[in-house]
């Protein structure tokens with residue numbers, strides 16, 4: 001099988017013209033070049049561009065060794081982080097693991113649980129209750145080291161771990177992934193002697209999945225990070241500015257979505273027909289939403305899991321306001337095989353499917369949905385992934401990252417900052433009476 005991701009925009013034609021797309025080829029090329037020559041906005045955050053081709057064998061080996069050490073010590077690992085500090089790992093781990101991973105016995109790898117991505121009190125209490133009596137470790141990921149959600153969860157989990165195994169052992173079960181030289185987590189990790197990994201200065205959180213931020217948890221889950229990086233490196237080459245527009249799927253995707261946006265298609269829905277891809281969509285939402293939603297413009301990024309959501313959001317997609325387009329991640333081949341059995345009584349009337357693969361039914365649902373949605377006025381982009389393995393997922397991650405950078409430049413925004421995220425933080429700190437926010441506290445309390 002040809003293990004290469006394919007992009008099909010044929011079902012957007014009719015809503016936009018091939019000529020409109022071709023007219024944007026030069027601009028897309030210019031934007032791609034601007035990423036590579038560092039002449040565009042946010043050019044101090046372009047370190048992700050060459051991560052796949054520049055990561056060394058020694059770096060990968062070090063990550064694999066740390067993963068092995070944690071696997072030997074811990075039956076559970078809590079991954080603490082929010083946004084780009086956890087979505088990439090979770091996206092890859094979920095897409096490549098058994099759907100019932102946490103229920104598997106005789107495990108070779110720890111159960112991975114997540115914390116620091118919400119402030120739910122019940123969530124944390126229930127997590128602590130689950131961890132009681134289990135040998136657990138913590139990977140704490142925060143580039144800034146000051147994000148409230150992970151800092152709070154880490155404080156609680158670290159205290160629990162130290163109470164259970166003592167400070168001396170706890171430090172061998174905690175890994176910190178943070179800034180190279182600054183920040184609260186850096187200082188704490190240095191003082192306490194935790195194993196540290198660096199998030200490079202020039203890589204933003206949402207582009208960090210191919211740094212230790214993603215690679216360590218992914219390796220810990222038993223996934224081949226060398227294959228993941230190899231897939232990404234392949235896509236790095238295939239989306240380079242020297243690759244002609246007609247073959248450059250990152251440029252084509254970036255142009256197509258911007259042309260649709262110009263035609264009033266302001267919402268992009270990422271759809272999948274495989275439940276393992278749910279967190280790929282969560283990762284993608286942050287990547288595109290945080291990169292493009294600024295200066296009062298940008299496509300709104302939504303996601304659906306089909307066929308489940310065809311029985312809920314399907315109605316809206318088919319007949320609601322015509323301001324949407326769909327991008328479907330289609331997995332060509334499942335990893336397993338299951339055929340529909342014959343049933344003597346055939347009360348459900350499904351014998352016409354007997355002997356057929358379940359995936360055949362899924363594919364017909366996918367095709368039927370595509371045609372129905374296109375008929376209903378929803379342009380459709382298809383991203384075909386040959387199969388769910390580390391090499392293909394590596395390609396997918398880099399494809400979306402590269403296209404996002406190009407797309408942001410086409411839109412005219414800085415795709416590497418996120419100034420809007422500060423507004424809620426400022427209000428929350430003011431409401432919490434955080435030292436340094438006295439004036440804001442006074443002002444906000446007058447509004448209540």
Ligand SMILES: O=P(O)(O)OC[C@H]1O[C@](O)(CO)[C@@H](O)[C@@H]1O
Nearest residue numbers: 083084085142143144147205421
């Ligand atoms: O890694 P950090 O600094 O804790 O940030 C986590 C997330 O929070 C944001 O900075 C937004 O607040 C995201 O861009 C980032 O992925």
